[in-house]
Amino acid sequence: MKSDHFGYHKMQELTKACRINGLPVTPQRQAILEALAGRSDHPSADELFDEVRKQLKGISRTTVYRVLETLVRIGVVQRIGTEEARARFDADTRRHHHILCMGCGKLSDLKGIDIGELMPDSAEVAGFRIFNYSVQFTGLCAECLASAEVSSLPARATTTLIDKEKE
């Protein structure tokens, strides 16, 4: 299956990235990356910790945070910015985009919209040197649409523009 293949590929990538950066491939790093690569819901560090500890019983929350930071640094994992006040992670480091449900916080890969290439060639704007970008869409998932008591959205999810009766 694809996920198996993806997972295998990620493990290879981890080995390679660790070698390049002079870092050991520890069981913790393997387990965390494997858990992340095995799901598509872009978990937070804590959610990942809850899953990884099933495999590696002794692992500590601190290690999960630290390993994720390392994996991001060596380019094997990407951190996803959302309007929620916590970091979420993705083992797919290719540039792709996400949609966040304002109702339940579900974060999905966005496929089916070709937004082309936004990266400016100059990559140099407003004094910044730009390295990357991502597009974040906000909306409501099917479930939350169905039960749309939109007026009482959870506070944690951002109610960005839902009732925008400007003018």
Next chain:
Amino acid sequence: MKSDHFGYHKMQELTKACRINGLPVTPQRQAILEALAGRSDHPSADELFDEVRKQLKGISRTTVYRVLETLVRIGVVQRIGTEEARARFDADTRRHHHILCMGCGKLSDLKGIDIGELMPDSAEVAGFRIFNYSVQFTGLCAECLASAEVSSLPARATTTLIDKEKE
């Protein structure tokens, strides 16, 4: 100046939005929105609290969080998602995009890149109903570029902070 005009406009907008939503225009709401509209660095709730308390001495941190939530809900303020694990806010609710410095966390409005209109007409993808989107660029600001031995920055590394103390 423009900021004065913008601030005045925002206060009018607040009054209007509160009226529409049946909410009172409290001194706290005014002070918080005024403080936010008066700066362009997209502060977090805590940073805003530190500033607002200079004007409204008795205000509590809780109120700042709650008022910001309200202002977002009624469409007067937008919440900005970054890879940092905290929410940041913007009094400019028009769709525009931001660039986050991976070095120092500086968040700036991005001007000079015309991104065009990404919003799909259908606004219905992958089971989601899309309401909005934003583009987030990541890079390094001029200061961090200058002080950086970041020549070996991984192309896609999106760590919040470059480990500058890691030498």
Next chain:
DNA sequence: CTTCTTGCAAAATATTTGCAACGAG
């Protein structure tokens, strides 16, 4: 009155740091 907001205290959530022990070169 009724409704909403505010402040305070505390809880809940999210993340980071200091430090000693461990483990692979």
Next chain:
DNA sequence: CTCGTTGCAAATATTTTGCAAGAAG
């Protein structure tokens, strides 16, 4: 031995909640 990694405990940082007092209509 030396270095980086891990686990544990504690410290921070961020955000939310329960509750009573107060203000506005």
